[in-house]
Amino acid sequence: MQYQLNISGFHYEQIRGHLYPGDGLEAVAVALCGRLINDEVHKLVVNEVIFIPYEECHRTPDYVLWKTERLTSLLEKAIKYNYAVLKIHSHPGGYEQFSSLDDDSDNRLFSSIFGWFDTDFPHASSIMLPDGRILGRVFYPGLETDAFAKVCIAGDAIKIWRYSGNESAELEIGKRTVQAFGEGTFNLLKKLRIGVVGCSGTGSPVVEQLVRLGVGELVLVDPDKVELKNLNRILNTKRSDAKQQRYKVDVLTEVITGFDLGTRVEPFSKNIYDDIVCLKKLAECDILFGCVDSVDGRDLINRISTYYLIPYFDLGIKLEADGMGGISKIVGTVNYIQPGKSSLMSRGLYDSEDLKAAGLYRMYPDQFPDLVKNSYIKNLNVNRPAVISVNMMIASYAVNEFLNRIHPYKVDHPKEFAQTTIDITEGCFIHLSEDRLKEDAFLKSKVGYGDRKIFLDLVELSGFENEKRV
Secondary structure, three states, X not given: OEEEEEEEHHHHHHHHHHHOOOOOOOOEEEEEEEEEEEOOEEEXXXXXXXXXXXXXXXXXXXXXXXXXXXXXXXXXXXXXXXXXXXXXXEOOOOOOOOOHHHHHHHHHHHHHHHOOOOOOOOEEEEEEOOOOOEEEEEEOOOOOEEEOOEEEEEOOOXXXXXXXXXXXXXXXXXXXXXXXXXXXXXXXXXXXXXXXEOOOOOHHHHHHHHHHHOOOEEEEEOOOEOOHHHOOOOOOOOHHHHHOOOEHHHHHHHHHHHHOOOOEEEEEOOOOOOOHHHHHHHHHOOEEEEOOOOHHHHHHHHHHHHHHOOOEEEEEEEEEEOOOOOEEEEXXXXXXXXXXXXXXXXXXXXXXHHHHHHHHHHHOOOOHHHHHHOOOOOOOOOOOOOOHHHHHHHHHHHHHHHHHHHOOOOOOOHHHHOEEEEEOOOOEEEEEOHHHOOEOHHHHOOOOOEOOOOHHHOHHHOOOOOOOOO
16 A cells, blocks of 8 residues: 655645744644545545644654643544544754654554544654655554655645655656756656546647656546547547547557557546546546536536645636637636635636536536526537647646646746736736635635545535445
């Protein structure tokens, strides 16, 4: 089993501020974590943080002693939702492993914590170093331990620390990437699992770039087959693919495998609303790209991002033809979504009525025109013009924005580019920073929920069978 810890950007900054107040002494906090339990991955996702007051601790540069009375209410909540308890403390001296004092403290703490639980799911302890890096380990009921394989921070900047895996990248293939972004970033790309939902106009050029950059693993999701009408914009598709009615993800998987550049692919020719295995695989990912037109699809990806603390890049294009052979408007937008901040809905990309309409169109496409005609729901623009030059421009900007989040290279801080609108007809870029966008209070309350009895708390997903539930 591979264990991973994910923390939202706002929780990470709060934790760092408490653990490093500037006095050179150790400090401690405790977090409750939702879980993703899937196949060989067990991910802990921080839901709530309790900061142990300095006055309740005996603090030195080498150890911290603290009272555990505050844990009682936390443990009651953890038992109710089967959350993990995470202890996190600082090492101001920069010691990059658990000390013997840490071992003794953790053994006493977790032997007590396991006495509260009837399950054998692990809990965890971690260290934050002065540079902000986090490492850690999980504890089993017998107090055996296993190190976190990966720690991920989904904030303005995306921080990912990998502590397992010795696979070496083939530097000759990635030589130009290394020259631009450094060997560290190239090696990180080789270890990332990225989900791309939608593999058509913007999705296929996103996939192409990620493969050429050397990303280690891709999860590709698209329920549609190749058609003649979309050969003008899906990279690597041929007329024969349309004639044979091949799934888009199967074509791309075959092509990527043929590239032989080291990227592994897991394809799903499914609608994400219809397959729990697909949804769980997306929840395993380190990064998500949404390249879909549907409102309900975008909303579902936004929820996965929130519940499992995954950075999410959403791509959208609006191309309006004037009906006389010309174009009146071409606009593309790239939204970077981080859990606990603004969402696609709070940014105004759609509202609850749009979401309702999209859901009904997905479930009842034949009846949809009558529902619109009788004013039960609003209409949806389900057929949009698409041009490869526009799609590739937006896809390229999105991938470059992803690179800026893992390896900041722009003059301004990454938070200044939470939303970028590219108005091609007017010839301008419009950037909005995260602090200028409305926070989604509803989704913020669900940050780090992880697995639930009903997946993502969506009733329409409650019919999934054979799901590992908590």
